[in-house]
Amino acid sequence: MINEVRKRVENYEEGRKKSEVEFTKFIEECLDEGWSPTKCSMCCVVEPDGICPHGFRSIALEYGFM
Numbered sequence: 001m002i003n004e005v006r007k008r009v010e011n012y013e014e015g016r017k018k019s020e021v022e023f024t025k026f027i028e029e030c031l032d033e034g035w036s037p038t039k040c041s042m043c044c045v046v047e048p049d050g051i052c053p054h055g056f057r058s059i060a061l062e063y064g065f066m
């Protein structure tokens with residue numbers, strides 16, 4: 001029973017690490033192209049050090065990629 005739970009936690013950690021790597025790769029690709037997504041609900045994209053008209057900072061800024 002405990003092993004089962006532990007396995008699930010490990011799977012979760014595994015998945016989380018993978019998605020962090022993919023996220024980092026995605027941001028780096030965006031920065032290479034000279035833009036960054038934001039968390040804005042209007043799906044604004046901005047310059048890597050920019051802020052969208054609704055006040056959302058670029059994800060690159062927010063996560064310290066800049």
Ligand SMILES: [Zn+2]
Binds near residue numbers: 041043054055056
């Ligand atoms: Zn916006």
